Amino acid sequence: MKVFKFGGASVKDANGIRNLYQVIQKKGGQDTVVVVSAMGKMTNALEAVVEAYFEAPETIATHITQIQAYHFSHIDDLFGAEAKAVKSQVLDLFQELKDFVKTNKSPNRSFVYDQLVSFGELVSTTIIAAYLNAQGIETIWLDARNCVKTDAYYRDANLDWEKTQAVIKAAVKRKQTIITQGFIGSDSNNFTTTLGREGSDYTAAIFAYALDAESVTIWKDVPGVLNADPRVFDNTQLLHQISYREAIELAYYGASVIHPKTLQPLQRKEIPLFVKSFVKPEDPGTSVSKGQTLIPYMPCFILKKDQVLLRMSSLDFSFIVEDSISAIFALLHQYQMRVELIQNSAISFSVCIHNKYNRLPELIKELESKFKVTAHQSVNLYTIRHFDERALDRILNNGKKVLLEQRTQETIQLVTT
Numbered sequence: 513m514k515v516f517k518f519g520g521a522s523v524k525d526a527n528g529i530r531n532l533y534q535v536i537q538k539k540g541g542q543d544t545v546v547v548v549s550a551m552g553k554m555t556n557a558l559e560a561v562v563e564a565y566f567e568a569p570e571t572i573a574t575h576i577t578q579i580q581a582y583h584f585s586h587i588d589d590l591f592g593a594e595a596k597a598v599k600s601q602v603l604d605l606f607q608e609l610k611d612f613v614k615t616n617k618s619p620n621r622s623f624v625y626d627q628l629v630s631f632g633e634l635v636s637t638t639i640i641a642a643y644l645n646a647q648g649i650e651t652i653w654l655d656a657r658n659c660v661k662t663d664a665y666y667r668d669a670n671l672d673w674e675k676t677q678a679v680i681k682a683a684v685k686r687k688q689t690i691i692t693q694g695f696i697g698s699d700s701n702n703f704t705t706t707l708g709r710e711g712s713d714y715t716a717a718i719f720a721y722a723l724d725a726e727s728v729t730i731w732k733d734v735p736g737v738l739n740a741d742p743r744v745f746d747n748t749q750l751l752h753q754i755s756y757r758e759a760i761e762l763a764y765y766g767a768s769v770i771h772p773k774t775l776q777p778l779q780r781k782e783i784p785l786f787v788k789s790f791v792k793p794e795d796p797g798t799s800v801s802k803g804q805t806l807i808p809y810m811p812c813f814i815l816k817k818d819q820v821l822l823r824m825s826s827l828d829f830s831f832i833v834e835d836s837i838s839a840i841f842a843l844l845h846q847y848q849m850r851v852e853l854i855q856n857s858a859i860s861f862s863v864c865i866h867n868k869y870n871r872l873p874e875l876i877k878e879l880e881s882k883f884k885v886t887a888h889q890s891v892n893l894y895t896i897r898h899f900d901e902r903a904l905d906r907i908l909n910n911g912k913k914v915l916l917e918q919r920t921q922e923t924i925q926l927v928t929t
């Protein structure tokens with residue numbers, strides 16, 4: 513079996529779906545599981561529905577109408593006079609979504625998020641499966657919620673590997689082309705869960721692991737994994753080969769081209785991951801596999817924008833040691849701050865965090881009851897793997913002030929203004 517993953521960018525419109533069909537026809541065929549994300553920016557649009565549900569319920573209907581219209585226009589484009597049957601399937605899904613909005617009693621925001629946002633993937637795969645069938649590729653639509661079994665940690669659910677593996681093995685038969693949803697699963701009560709934003713790559717890895725697949729291919733709008741994000745850096749170069757370990761490091765530090773949870777399951781079974789261009793599917797792209805760290809060997813740059821640098825020192829003459837550090841971490845956990853970097857000295861403790869859920873003012877208030885706190889907001893965190901002086905100069909010469917630096921043999925991290 514092979515596993516393919518198509519992200520939102522690859523299926524953002526009718527032409528994207530036509531291209532997906534071409535790629536599957538040329539490169540997929542039978543014995544392929546195709547994992548698909550929501551179309552374009554539909555996950556963001558559904559997040560706005562969740563926002564509306566809690567903050568401005570009178571606007572929900574407008575949001576849903578817009579999302580439906582977006583899908584319908586692409587269905588019209590793809591199916592023309594034959595659009596009716598697909599539209600009716602998609603309407604059923606929208607009805608389910610509206611029913612949930614009407615009847616739900618749970619005030620749990622993360623629960624509501626997962627029940628609503630998951631429709632992006634359900635709708636995209638319904639349209640795509642219908643299109644592939646219409647083009648003569650016999651396709652089976654598989655509900656990932658029946659396969660990807662998780663706990664009830666909504667918005668960032670944790671996988672039950674054993675159950676998931678057993679269900680997938682039983683559900684996926686040979687000699688089929690299967691379309692399923694990335695990002696979504698279900699808990700033991702069969703409520704929908706999600707695996708975290710950009711989690712479709714992880715879904716592809718889950719299916720590959722369960723099926724002992726021969727490979728996973730992530731189809732992208734870039735030629736493969738580059739040594740930096742081309743939206744941020746000039747003169748990026750394609751990496752032909754990356755070892756699992758190196759790819760795990762790059763993803764962990766924030767190279768957003770691969771979801772960080774994707775690689776370890778693949779590494780465990782030595783399943784190669786290919787990252788390829790959906791525009792030029794014949795090109796080799798990048799291979800992540802057992803083998804050399806990086807070919808060609810070069811510095812790799814990662815930028816995380818909009819971070820917060822907090823520096824804590826004691827209010828009296830004490831040092832920042834175990835008990836104060838553990839109190840700081842307890843608060844960071846409580847306020848759901850993702851810790852990106854830490855540094856301590858005798859009298860101060862610095863931490864660079866991602867304020868994912870906008871809870872910074874509450875956190876600072878709590879910290880200030882125990883420490884003297886300075887906060888730098890909207891700072892950049894640069895990570896360079898395999899850095900050299902020239903690579904470092906690229907960051908240092910951009911006129912930004914360095915607030916904190918941390919080096920290991922392989923990696924340098926700079927927090928800058």
Ligand code: ADP
Nearest residue numbers: 519520521734736737738740741743767768769
């Ligand atoms: P998808 O819809 O498939 O999830 P995304 O838009 O989330 O795609 O991710 C693809 C984008 O990731 C690329 O267009 C590119 O700008 C960005 N990107 C960030 N870091 C890298 C990198 N190291 N190599 C290639 N692309 C990168």
Ligand code: ASP
Nearest residue numbers: 549555695709710711712
């Ligand atoms: N649709 C989800 C998101 O946009 C999952 C994914 O695309 O990987 O985050």
Ligand code: MG
Nearest residue numbers: 519520521710
């Ligand atoms: Mg994406």
